Amino acid sequence: MKGTDMTEEVKSSKPASMTKSPDRPSAASLGSKTSSGQPYLYVVGANGTAIIDPSNWQVIVTAPRIPPGTHDLAFDNHYPDRLGRVWSVASAEEDGSALAGVHVADPKTLTNVKTISLGQNVAHTPGLTPDRKFAVVPVSSENKLHVYDTNTFDEVATINVGARPWDMMVSADGKYCCEPEMDSDTLTIIDPNTWKVIGTVPTGEGSGAFMVTIWPDNHTASVECSGHHGAEYHHLGPPAIPTGKGFSISYVDLVAQSVIKSIPLDFLAVWDEFTPDGKYNFIFGSEDAKVVFVDTATLEVVRTIPLESKPTLNGYITPDPNGKYLYASVETGLQVIDTRSLQVVETIRIGGVVGTPFLLK
Numbered sequence: 001m002k003g004t005d006m007t008e009e010v011k012s013s014k015p016a017s018m019t020k021s022p023d024r025p026s027a028a029s030l031g032s033k034t035s036s037g038q039p040y041l042y043v044v045g046a047n048g049t050a051i052i053d054p055s056n057w058q059v060i061v062t063a064p065r066i067p068p069g070t071h072d073l074a075f076d077n078h079y080p081d082r083l084g085r086v087w088s089v090a091s092a093e094e095d096g097s098a099l100a101g102v103h104v105a106d107p108k109t110l111t112n113v114k115t116i117s118l119g120q121n122v123a124h125t126p127g128l129t130p131d132r133k134f135a136v137v138p139v140s141s142e143n144k145l146h147v148y149d150t151n152t153f154d155e156v157a158t159i160n161v162g163a164r165p166w167d168m169m170v171s172a173d174g175k176y177c178c179e180p181e182m183d184s185d186t187l188t189i190i191d192p193n194t195w196k197v198i199g200t201v202p203t204g205e206g207s208g209a210f211m212v213t214i215w216p217d218n219h220t221a222s223v224e225c226s227g228h229h230g231a232e233y234h235h236l237g238p239p240a241i242p243t244g245k246g247f248s249i250s251y252v253d254l255v256a257q258s259v260i261k262s263i264p265l266d267f268l269a270v271w272d273e274f275t276p277d278g279k280y281n282f283i284f285g286s287e288d289a290k291v292v293f294v295d296t297a298t299l300e301v302v303r304t305i306p307l308e309s310k311p312t313l314n315g316y317i318t319p320d321p322n323g324k325y326l327y328a329s330v331e332t333g334l335q336v337i338d339t340r341s342l343q344v345v346e347t348i349r350i351g352g353v354v355g356t357p358f359l360l361k
Contacts, residue, residue: 037361042107043329044086045355046073046314049107052334052348054320054359062351063110073103075356076135077271077316078169079128081150084360085113087135089123094233096120102137102148107360114153118146122233125167125211129192130174138165138179141232145179147195157195161188164231166210171218176254178221180209183229187212187221187252199257203250206243207262213272215281215296220260221252222281224269235313236268249283251299261299265292271316275339276323286313289330293342303342308332316356327357 040060041052051060073088080086085104092100100118105111122141128134128150137146138161145165147157162184170177170192177190185207189199203209208226215221225248231240249269250262267288274281274296281294289307294300309331311317317328319339326337328344331354336346 039359039361041327041334042358042360043327043334043350043353043355044075044105044107044358045329045353046088047355048351048353049110049355050334050350050353052350057336057346057348059348059350062353072313074123074125074313075316076126076128077318077356079130079132080107080358080360081128081135082132084108085150086356086358087126087128087150089118089126089137091122091124091233092118092120100139102126102135104150104153107358116148116153124165127168127170129170129177130172134192136168136170136177138168140164140166140182143181145190159190159195159197161197162186162200164210164229167212169212169214169221171214171254172216173218175218176214176221178212178214178252178254180212180223182208182210182226182231185209187223189254189257199254201252201257201259203252203259204245204262206245207248207250208243208245209250211270214254216274216278219254221254222272222283223250223252224272224283225250225262226268249294263294263299263301270313273317273319273326275326276319276321277339280342282317282326284311284317284328286311286315291317291326291328291337305337305342305344307335307344308347312354314354318357318359321359329354329357 043050048065050062075088088103100121100123102116104114121139124138126137135148145159162181164182168179177192179188187201191198208228209223210226211224213222227245228236228240247265247268248262251260268285269283270285272283283292289310291305293303295302311330315329328335334348335344338345
C-alpha cells in the first residue's frame with residue numbers, strides 16, 4: 001500500500017491443501033452427489049461450476065461451463081434471484097462475432113434459464129435488489145442502466161446516467177442504488193423505488209470511478225477508482241488512457257452526498273466486501289494476488305494478506321454468512337481465510353474453476 005506504514009504482510013498458517021478434483025460429471029448426476037437441505041459452496045464461474053462440502057472442504061463435483069456463451073461473464077456477486085438463479089452479463093466482441101447479453105443460470109441444475117440480447121454493446125457488472133425482484137445491468141456504451149423483472153425477464157425501466165457506467169449496487173435497506181461512472185468521475189445515486197436519479201457525487205477529477213460496494217450501514221459506499229478514462233471493451237486496455245491520478249478507493253457518505261476519504265493504492269482494486277462482524281472492509285483486484293484490509297472505524301489500512309494466485313476478472317471473495325471464513329476464488333483454487341486470524345487456512349483444488357462462491361442449500 002502507498003501512503004501508510006500500517007500494512008502488515010501475513011503468510012498462510014499452513015500448507016495449501018492438495019484436494020483432488022473428481023472427474024467432471026453430467027448435470028443429471030449432480031443430485032446424487034449432494035444432500036437435500038445441506039449447505040454447499042457453489043463456485044459459479046465463466047469456465048465452470050464447482051461444488052464443495054464446507055464441513056470437510058471436499059470437492060463434491062466440478063462441471064463445465066453452463067451454456068450458452070463463448071466469452072467472459074460478469075456476475076452479480078451478492079444475490080441469487082428468488083429462485084436461486086445467478087445473473088451475469090457478457091459484452092459484445094469488438095469484431096461483432098458475439099453480441100452482448102444477460103444470462104440467467106441455475107447453478108444447481110447447470111442450465112441456462114434465459115438469455116436477453118443487448119446487441120453490439122458493452123455491458124458490465126449486474127446486480128439485484130435485496131428483495132431479488134429486479135436486476136440492474138449497466139451498459140456503458142449507451143450510458144444507461146437497464147432494469148429487469150427477475151420473474152418475467154421484462155425490462156421495466158431504463159435510466160440515463162453519466163459517461164461509462166461500470167457497476168452498480170442497491171443498499172440492503174432498498175433505499176439507494178449506486179452506480180459509478182468512469183469518464184464522468186462521479187457516483188450516481190438512484191432511488192430504486194422510482195428508478196429516478198436523486199444525486200451525483202464527484203469522486204475527484206481524473207479518479208475514474210468504476211466499481212462500488214454499499215456498506216452494511218446502508219449509508220456509506222466504497223468506490224474503486226481506476227485513474228483511467230476512455231475504457232471500452234477491455235478494462236484499462238486501449239483506448240483507455242491514464243489520467244495521472246493513480247489507483248485509489250474513495251469512501252462516500254450517501255446521505256451527505258460527499259466523499260469522506262480517499263486512500264491511494266498500489267494496485268487496481270476492483271471489488272471490496274466486509275467481514276461479517278463489520279470490522280474490516282477488504283479490498284481486492286483481478287490482477288494482484290492479495291487482499292487489503294481497512295479498519296471500518298478509522299478508514300486506515302491495517303493488513304495485507306497474500307493469496308496463492310490472482311482472482312482474475314472471473315474470481316471473487318465472498319464472506320461466509322456465519323462469519324468464520326472468507327472464500328477466495330483464485331486461478332489455482334479456492335482459498336479459505338479465517339476471519340479471526342486473517343490467515344489462509346485451506347486451499348482447495350477445484351479443477352481450474354474460477355468464479356463467485358455462493359453458499360446454497
